[in-house]
Amino acid sequence: MKLLLTSGGISNKSIHDALVDMLDKPIAESSALCISTASYALRNGARLAWSFFNGKDSAPMTELGWKSMGVLELTALPSIGRDRWVPLLEETDVLLVNGGDPLFLNYWMQQSGLAELLPSLKLVYVGMSAGSMIMAPNIGDWFVNWTPPTGGDETLGLVDFAMFPHLEHEMLPYNTMANAEKWAAGMKGPAYAVCDDTAIKVINGAVEVISEGKWKLLKS
Template sequence: MKLLLTSGGVTNPSIRDALVDLLGKPISDSSALCIPTAQYGHPWVGPGVKAWEFISGNSQNPMVDLGWKSVGVLELTALPSIDEERWVPLVRETDVLLVAGGDVLYLCYWMRQSGLVDLLPSLSETVWVGLSAGSMVMTPEVGEDFIQWRPPTGDDSTLGIVDFSICPHLAPDGMPGNSMAEAERWAAGISGPAYVMDDQTAIKVVDGTVEVVSEGQWKHLPS
């Protein structure tokens, strides 16, 4: 799987160019499935209006509204109740998964419960575009600052598909988001390396090679 891990979506030409490079073809020739699941678990997000905004492409985070050839919805909480034959071929045939932000552990739990996690290793050509929690779920750990919900097992690990953690929404002091000082305090509680990035930044990962794509501010914090 090819990863484009964003803080705020496809917010500038550099991130869009990185997405097209990962797809290997124009966005207008590519099919997408959006995954809103993380939104339902976060107290500030959904369910309700914000989930609709993401699915319909009316949110402030450019992802669904980029001009895809087709867009569908993959709701992870529904998958355990339907046969795999109804959704697995759909995922395999789709060029890109657009994964909303929200609660990262809620998303991780339903990725595991639905069976999507088990499918990921076989999706070598699929592009995963994460937004905030949709990016953080691919990391080994998120830290206490980003935990609002815990699964019934109490497990607070995430997927560990990449070997670094992410603090999204870097912002100047006094502005909505996370200040650099807050991010550095968060990183002190993380066991491995981390990236702090604003909404104009993304991390591209292909075959273990990590590339930061940015028209904004970011910082790598070694372990």
């Protein structure tokens, strides 16, 4: 599995070009499955999910001209047979995973069984915000809103670094570099602060920052 971990989706040419390179073929020849489970834990979550699916979200993901698209709802997967959805994952080229509440998304990644499958999949995983954050070992107390039954802030741990997304976003006045540094001080491993014009590409453990904006490795 290849990872393209974004803060604000495929927001510029550099990130777009990285995605095409990871796919090894044009987007118009690639199939996508979309996950917006994380959005439902937020206020107006259903509307946020719809804007993501219909391509009217401000962060480009679904509207890039995919050959085919489908919706994978994690909360539904435990109640249906794996033969109904695992083959879809094995055939698709990319997973587009929306933002929202990271711990809610992490919980349903685990409960659905998708988390255990991810490392073996040959697709490109494209996360946005929470969809990227859950790849870390943990997200930090700063981002804990919805609390899982077991508590804590642990996430999937498929990479060894954590992300502070939406750095200095005009709609998120608390996402300052100063607050990102406070967050990073409490993290155990490497920690990045990234703006919406930045993504982190991970292939076979090799990490590369792709940016047309602002980012900083706060803790190595």
